Amino acid sequence: MTGERILMRNFDRPDSHTLAAYRATGGYAAWAKAQGMEPAAITEEVKASNLRGLGGAGFPTGTKWSFIPKGHTGPVYLVINADEGEPGTFKDRYLLERDPHALLEGMLIAARAIRAATGFVYIRGEYVEPWRRFDAAVREAYDAGYLGKGFDVVVHRGAGAYICGEETGLISSLEGKKGWPKVKPPFPAIKGAFGMPTIVNNVETISHVPHIIDRGGAWFAALGTRTQGGTRMFSVSGRVARPGVYEASVAITLRQLIDDLAGGVTGNGRLKGVVPGGSSAPILRADEIDVTMDVDGLRNAGTMAGSAGVVVMDETVSIPEALLVVARFYAHESCGQCTPCRESTGWIYKMVRRIVEGRGRKEDLDTILDVARRGAGTTICAFYDGAVGPYLSYIEKFRDEFEALIAK
Amino acid sequence: MTASRVQFSGEQLAEVRRLQALYPDRRGALLPVLHMAQDAFGWVSLDVEEYVAELFDLSPAHVHEVVTFYTLYFRQPKGRHVVAVCHNLSCHLAGAKTILGHLKTRLGVEVGATTPDGRVTLLAVECLCACERAPMMQVDDRYELDLTPEKVDRILEGLR
Numbered sequence: 234m235t236g237e238r239i240l241m242r243n244f245d246r247p248d249s250h251t252l253a254a255y256r257a258t259g260g261y262a263a264w265a266k267a268q269g270m271e272p273a274a275i276t277e278e279v280k281a282s283n284l285r286g287l288g289g290a291g292f293p294t295g296t297k298w299s300f301i302p303k304g305h306t307g308p309v310y311l312v313i314n315a316d317e318g319e320p321g322t323f324k325d326r327y328l329l330e331r332d333p334h335a336l337l338e339g340m341l342i343a344a345r346a347i348r349a350a351t352g353f354v355y356i357r358g359e360y361v362e363p364w365r366r367f368d369a370a371v372r373e374a375y376d377a378g379y380l381g382k383g384f385d386v387v388v389h390r391g392a393g394a395y396i397c398g399e400e401t402g403l404i405s406s407l408e409g410k411k412g413w414p415k416v417k418p419p420f421p422a423i424k425g426a427f428g429m430p431t432i433v434n435n436v437e438t439i440s441h442v443p444h445i446i447d448r449g450g451a452w453f454a455a456l457g458t459r460t461q462g463g464t465r466m467f468s469v470s471g472r473v474a475r476p477g478v479y480e481a482s483v484a485i486t487l488r489q490l491i492d493d494l495a496g497g498v499t500g501n502g503r504l505k506g507v508v509p510g511g512s513s514a515p516i517l518r519a520d521e522i523d524v525t526m527d528v529d530g531l532r533n534a535g536t537m538a539g540s541a542g543v544v545v546m547d548e549t550v551s552i553p554e555a556l557l558v559v560a561r562f563y564a565h566e567s568c569g570q571c572t573p574c575r576e577s578t579g580w581i582y583k584m585v586r587r588i589v590e591g592r593g594r595k596e597d598l599d600t601i602l603d604v605a606r607r608g609a610g611t612t613i614c615a616f617y618d619g620a621v622g623p624y625l626s627y628i629e630k631f632r633d634e635f636e637a638l639i640a641k
Numbered sequence: 642m643t644a645s646r647v648q649f650s651g652e653q654l655a656e657v658r659r660l661q662a663l664y665p666d667r668r669g670a671l672l673p674v675l676h677m678a679q680d681a682f683g684w685v686s687l688d689v690e691e692y693v694a695e696l697f698d699l700s701p702a703h704v705h706e707v708v709t710f711y712t713l714y715f716r717q718p719k720g721r722h723v724v725a726v727c728h729n730l731s732c733h734l735a736g737a738k739t740i741l742g743h744l745k746t747r748l749g750v751e752v753g754a755t756t757p758d759g760r761v762t763l764l765a766v767e768c769l770c771a772c773e774r775a776p777m778m779q780v781d782d783r784y785e786l787d788l789t790p791e792k793v794d795r796i797l798e799g800l801r
């Protein structure tokens with residue numbers, strides 16, 4: 234099921250982050266090939282690959298690239314989202330530390346496709362070691378002449394704010410402001426960083442691009458499902474025997490991922506629930522894990538693929554306590570711009586806390602569900618919907634646990 | 642701290658100009674320059690905000706708004722070391738509460754406070770994205786993984 238490791242093929246080499254190791258394993262050959270291709274042909278190849286954004290939203294990458302306005306004559310920017318912050322996700326950290334040149338090569342190719350002369354890489358401020366590794370790779374790439382000849386890369390460090398992972402919040406932050414998301418439309422591809430057309434892509438998304446150019450879109454598409462190509466990196470943590478990052482086809486099932494790759498459930502050995510795509514993805518019960526991990530498979534199961542951060546909980550885990558941790562996170566990280574998000578995340582956190590502390594009231598659960606639902610879909614960015622997913626699913630699927638705490 | 646003591650060296654000023662030139666609008670360098678300022682002056686006081694505002698021709702109010710938005714800028718003096726324990730979901734499942742409790746006892750401070758000798762500031766933070774090695778914490782620039790109370794003690798001994 235796991236098949237070939239593509240993104241992680243060099244991860245076991247201690248020198249995998251160096252230019253020498255990257256070149257010795259075929260690195261920068263795809264860039265040589267792409268230089269002989271028309272920009273539109275590169276985008277077509279990526280479209281054919283069915284590559285979908287791996288940062289969270291799952292938008293088709295080639296289609297996004299084709300949104301850059303045709304007649305535009307000014308600068309176009311490529312922005313790499315390395316602000317990894319979705320709870321339960323850690324794949325981009327591995328890519329920055331262990332294969333930074335794959336990202337750089339992917340950036341060169343993507344920049345040619347969208348005609349960008351500058352790329353910004355926005356790395357979360359806490360990632361000091363990944364930043365050092367990536368920055369060293371950038372210097373190697375300049376010295377070797379890959380960069381600086383029509384394409385420059387600026388490495389930008391964030392300063393601690395989950396919301397800067399949202400693409401328009403990231404752009405605000407890159408512009409030297411607080412990371413407030415912006416109303417869409419206009420989408421970044423039309424009016425993005427510094428007012429110019431901008432493509433924002435995740436680290437892992439772009440790291441796939443050299444392989445797609447090297448081996449062809451059809452090859453990549455065949456690795457996945459009908460509507461999503463390729464492998465992706467699954468971050469698995471929580472109550473499993475072998476937590477870690479695993480690369481597998483997006484057609485793998487959640488059960489295979491937990492049992493075959495991550496070594497099965499620990500704790501009391503019996504599964505209670507799983508978050509399949511980072512903390513914003515609605516939780517699945519133990520009887521709901523025979524689903525494929527592609528964007529559409531998980532959407533049909535009522536949850537989302539998100540960032541592919543899989544958090545496993547065995548029967549001994551208290552779901553209300555888990556929701557308390559998650560609700561605290563959303564209350565803390567709301568940027569405060571939209572009233573429903575700012576107010577609901579704060580109040581719901583307080584109500585969940587009251588329930589967990591044994592001071593809950595009978596009507597609290599329905600109040601939470603009602604408040605949560607009301608604001609959904611009304612806010613500037615998808616952060617709030619990402620909070621509503623866990624509020625609703627934890628309570629709806631494990632209501633008896635909450636009621637038991639209230640009855641006490 | 643008086644305004645006159647907040648001053649980058651000539652070399653640092655050259656670095657500020659280099660960073661500003663990397664962006665289509667020099668304002669893009671605000672976050673990186675604030676990181677530099679924090680490294681140079683220890684924390685971001687109102688005087689530092691005002692100084693940085695001057696370097697960008699921005700209002701001090703804009704810089705203040707930015708500084709207060711992000712968690713990595715300290716608006717009061719911090720300890721010589723910052724210990725930031727992750728208390729998000731995967732770390733919670735792996736016993737983050739025990740680790741945080743242990744640190745509070747060992748250091749004798751609550752979350753957000755600095756030990757009286759100025760050695761350590763203790764923080765609780767959201768997911769640092771090393772959940773596969775939970776429970777974990779960040780000590781200054783380093784990630785410390787697979788924590789146990791004993792491992793925490795050894796790490797604390799190394800902090801002077």
Ligand SMILES: Cc1cc2nc3c(=O)[nH]c(=O)nc-3n(C[C@H](O)[C@H](O)[C@H](O)COP(=O)(O)O)c2cc1C
Nearest residue numbers: 286287288289314317318398399400434435438615
């Ligand atoms: C609240 C929120 C947080 C996000 N955090 C991240 C993140 O940490 N990393 C990321 O790549 N995308 C994140 N995204 C998704 C981005 O907005 C954007 O869709 C993505 O970077 C586009 O790249 P892709 O198409 O390659 O996935 C987040 C979205 C939201 C709403």
Ligand code: SF4
Nearest residue numbers: 568570571574612614
């Ligand atoms: S939904 Fe929440 S995080 Fe997003 S812009 Fe509105 S207040 Fe900010």
Ligand code: FES
Nearest residue numbers: 727731732771772
């Ligand atoms: S939950 Fe602690 S590192 Fe992710």
